[in-house]
Amino acid sequence: MINNGDTSSSSYIVKRSKDLANISRSLDEEDLVGVDKNRDKLEQWLLSDDLERSVIALLGMGGLGKTSLAANVYRKHREKFQCHAWVSISQTYSTEHVLRNIIKELSRDKVSVLSNTAAMDITCLEETLRKFLEQQKYLIILDDVWTPEAFDDLSRVLINNKKGSRLMITTREGDVAALASQGHTLILKPLPEDKAWDLFCRKAFPRDTNHECPAELYPLSEQIVSKCKGLPLVIVLVGSLLRVREKTVEEWRRIHAQLSWELINNSRLDHIRNVLHLSFIYLPTHLKCCFLHCSLFSEDYCFKRKQLIRLWTAEGFIEERGESTLEEVAEGYLKELIDRNMLELVKRNSFGRMKEFKMHDILRELALDLCQKNCFGVTYEDKHGRSFERNGRRLVLHKQKKDIQQSFSSVRRLRTFVMLDDSMVTFTLLPLLCKESRYMTVLELSGLLIENIPDAIGDLFNLRHLGLRDSKLKMLPSSVEKLSNLLTLDLLRSDVHELPSGIVKLKKLRHLFVEKRINTDLRGIKCFGGVHVPNGLGNLTNLQTLQALVAHDESIRHLRQLRQLRSLRLLDVKGSYCGRISESLVQMQCLSHLDVNASDENEVLSLNAPLPNLQTLRLGGRLAEGALDASPLFQAAGRQNLHVLNLYWSQLREDPLPSLSRLSNLTHLEFTRAYSGEQLSFLTGWFPKLKILYLIDLPNLNWLEIQQGAMASLERLYFVNLSSMMVVPAGIEFLMPLQSLGFFEITSDFFWLLDQCSAILGTQWRYTLGD
Numbered sequence: 001m002i003n004n005g006d007t008s009s010s011s012y013i014v015k016r017s018k019d020l021a022n023i024s025r026s027l028d029e030e031d032l033v034g035v036d037k038n039r040d041k042l043e044q045w046l047l048s049d050d051l052e053r054s055v056i057a058l059l060g061m062g063g064l065g066k067t068s069l070a071a072n073v074y075r076k077h078r079e080k081f082q083c084h085a086w087v088s089i090s091q092t093y094s095t096e097h098v099l100r101n102i103i104k105e106l107s108r109d110k111v112s113v114l115s116n117t118a119a120m121d122i123t124c125l126e127e128t129l130r131k132f133l134e135q136q137k138y139l140i141i142l143d144d145v146w147t148p149e150a151f152d153d154l155s156r157v158l159i160n161n162k163k164g165s166r167l168m169i170t171t172r173e174g175d176v177a178a179l180a181s182q183g184h185t186l187i188l189k190p191l192p193e194d195k196a197w198d199l200f201c202r203k204a205f206p207r208d209t210n211h212e213c214p215a216e217l218y219p220l221s222e223q224i225v226s227k228c229k230g231l232p233l234v235i236v237l238v239g240s241l242l243r244v245r246e247k248t249v250e251e252w253r254r255i256h257a258q259l260s261w262e263l264i265n266n267s268r269l270d271h272i273r274n275v276l277h278l279s280f281i282y283l284p285t286h287l288k289c290c291f292l293h294c295s296l297f298s299e300d301y302c303f304k305r306k307q308l309i310r311l312w313t314a315e316g317f318i319e320e321r322g323e324s325t326l327e328e329v330a331e332g333y334l335k336e337l338i339d340r341n342m343l344e345l346v347k348r349n350s351f352g353r354m355k356e357f358k359m360h361d362i363l364r365e366l367a368l369d370l371c372q373k374n375c376f377g378v379t380y381e382d383k384h385g386r387s388f389e390r391n392g393r394r395l396v397l398h399k400q401k402k403d404i405q406q407s408f409s410s411v412r413r414l415r416t417f418v419m420l421d422d423s424m425v426t427f428t429l430l431p432l433l434c435k436e437s438r439y440m441t442v443l444e445l446s447g448l449l450i451e452n453i454p455d456a457i458g459d460l461f462n463l464r465h466l467g468l469r470d471s472k473l474k475m476l477p478s479s480v481e482k483l484s485n486l487l488t489l490d491l492l493r494s495d496v497h498e499l500p501s502g503i504v505k506l507k508k509l510r511h512l513f514v515e516k517r518i519n520t521d522l523r524g525i526k527c528f529g530g531v532h533v534p535n536g537l538g539n540l541t542n543l544q545t546l547q548a549l550v551a552h553d554e555s556i557r558h559l560r561q562l563r564q565l566r567s568l569r570l571l572d573v574k575g576s577y578c579g580r581i582s583e584s585l586v587q588m589q590c591l592s593h594l595d596v597n598a599s600d601e602n603e604v605l606s607l608n609a610p611l612p613n614l615q616t617l618r619l620g621g622r623l624a625e626g627a628l629d630a631s632p633l634f635q636a637a638g639r640q641n642l643h644v645l646n647l648y649w650s651q652l653r654e655d656p657l658p659s660l661s662r663l664s665n666l667t668h669l670e671f672t673r674a675y676s677g678e679q680l681s682f683l684t685g686w687f688p689k690l691k692i693l694y695l696i697d698l699p700n701l702n703w704l705e706i707q708q709g710a711m712a713s714l715e716r717l718y719f720v721n722l723s724s725m726m727v728v729p730a731g732i733e734f735l736m737p738l739q740s741l742g743f744f745e746i747t748s749d750f751f752w753l754l755d756q757c758s759a760i761l762g763t764q765w766r767y768t769l770g771d
Contacts, residue, residue, distance in 0.1 A: 190230025
């Protein structure tokens with residue numbers, strides 16, 4: 001149980017600074033490096049001639065210097081306003097208290113206004129403040145605002161008096177920053193390497209005239225600065241710590257080795273711990289476990305959205321909310337952690353959905369300390385020769401060279417076991433866990449060269465997640481039918497071709513991955529191999545993901561009962577199945593990802609199911625002429641959610657672009673042997689949101705036209721094996737500059753044309769020559 005402060009109430013704490021010197025004690029003014037552009041922007045907003053009251057927001061994680069930058073600008077320009085106030089807001093407060101302090105701050109030299117404020121109720125305070133502000137050009141800073149409600153409670157009193165007044169808020173929360181006036185949000189980011197180095201040297205070598213780092217300490221200093229990840233507050237405190245140490249290589253090497261420990265334990269770093277720890281203390285209770293869970297993974301580990309959501313769901317971290325699925329709620333949790341700057345968003349997919357994440361190293365070190373103190377979980381790496389702590393309920397193994405039994409004297413209390421080292425010796429791993437860890441909930445062993453699973457796996461009655469992706473497993477034991485609580489069974493890219501008959505008894509199963517990649521370049525008609533699910537597939541009514549099902553009469557007959565599916569991949573589909581598949585798809589109104597592969601290149605796929613929530617559609621197989629206009633899958637009226645379309649082996653003879661151009665929200669379009677014609681034309685206004693375009697294996701294509709205004713948002717363009725293309729695409733200059741441009745498997749003659757083409761001159765592009 002983790003209890004570091006409950007934020008379920010709507011109360012906050014307001015702390016009024018006694019003097020401005022206390023406002024930015026985190027960073028001194030001399031520590032504000034690399035902020036010139038941000039400061040200029042703030043000053044521009046603050047001092048503009050606009051008489052409307054504007055709200056300015058500074059957004060960023062703890063330690064980036066939001067408060068220091070705001071204080072710097074506040075000191076410099078506060079006297080240009082008729083009255084001004086600085087109020088720091090934290091989590092538990094009474095509205096009366098904060099209003100009273102704002103009045104005191106605003107009217108320091110106007111004693112008459114202060115009379116009897118202590119006796120005023122909230123209505124009187126609001127009225128007093130509102131009247132006071134009516135005729136004043138004011139500047140008010142609300143520092144460290146955590147929720148929109150905290151701002152809303154005040155904004156109705158901090159009126160727009162048409163006198164050029166300004167409100168500035170600093171926050172770690174994206175939904176608070178969203179309350180700023182349009183275009184008035186400043187997002188602070190970590191310092192670039194050169195600025196981080198300058199700041200570090202300024203703090204670590206203050207007595208040197210030029211703050212120069214001694215040559216012998218340079219390599220270690222670079223590594224230490226890298227560890228600070230550009231956070232000004234962390235750099236300042238670590239630099240200050242090093243300032244009083246001996247300037248020897250031996251001493252600095254020891255400090256570098258122990259820096260992670262120092263961040264947790266050294267009293268000189270109490271303030272950084274307090275600053276960053278605040279972000280955790282004030283997390284809502286439902287997010288704390290999710291945040292701590294992320295810290296158990298290795299430094300710089302890149303989380304995938306779907307992977308993380310499945311793990312959180314299996315752990316029991318996700319609360320049920322109305323009619324939303326657990327996965328939808330979990331995605332909301334993830335977004336909340338990103339908005340709070342507790343996780344860093346690394347990558348979005350083509351249509352803007354969160355895809356990959358990391359945890360800042362410094363936050364991770366602090367979170368690991370909390371994990372240990374709360375017996376939440378531990379990490380393990382055998383390089384120090386230590387044994388696994390027995391009180392850990394969750395164990396994430398980063399590196400394991402020895403046999404597991406040599407390192408772990410007891411795993412009886414384990415509830416979660418995640419292995420990140422795919423080179424680990426596995427002979428005794430599963431037998432040990434199945435025998436000793438009877439209450440295991442999450443077992444994630446993806447990448448390990450596991451060939452067999454003991455029958456005792458069925459004794460793990462509480463198991464909710466079994467991950468064996470990229471393993472050498474060929475068969476599941478029949479005892480898996482006893483895993484009645486299993487939510488995820490991940491056998492993706494294993495050697496399993498058939499599931500035991502009892503698999504259909506797992507009625508809580510939500511995600512089933514059983515698929516093997518056959519064609520590694522993903523360009524053949526048969527790229528994947530699926531699995532035959534035994535009779536009774538319709539019993540798995542909670543399935544959200546089914547990847548991949550080999551289509552046959554029995555499985556198609558039961559498919560219509562899987563109405564909760566969000567993601568479905570069907571393999572070996574015959575044209576004669578399409579009618580029944582379409583009838584089943586109509587029942588899946590929540591389906592967002594559909595992938596259908598024909599059994600061979602001559603089978604015609606004719607699917608006629610309206611799927612209003614479909615976001616990704618991949619069709620592999622021949623399409624009948626006119627299908628793009630006739631099938632509800634492609635009709636624009638119901639396809640406003642469709643963002644990704646992959647057509648391969650479609651063998652279309654007519655130009656597909658006029659029909660597909662109605663899909664105005666497409667962000668990713670891919671043709672692989674989809675078109676046998678000679679010309680394609682992208683007309684003005686078509687595909688306005690398209691970001692990624694692949695044209696692959698179109699052997700007859702010899703002319704490509706791109707009109708000005710077509711694909712106005714394109715970022716990445718790739719041509720692969722267009723053997724008849726002997727002319728540079730007309731109008732390609734209208735797409736410049738692109739983030740990525742590639743011409744692959746091209747002829748030497750076509751390469752020469754590209755090399756001489758002025759339309760792409762100055763643009764970096766990649767190429768490979770064909771055979």
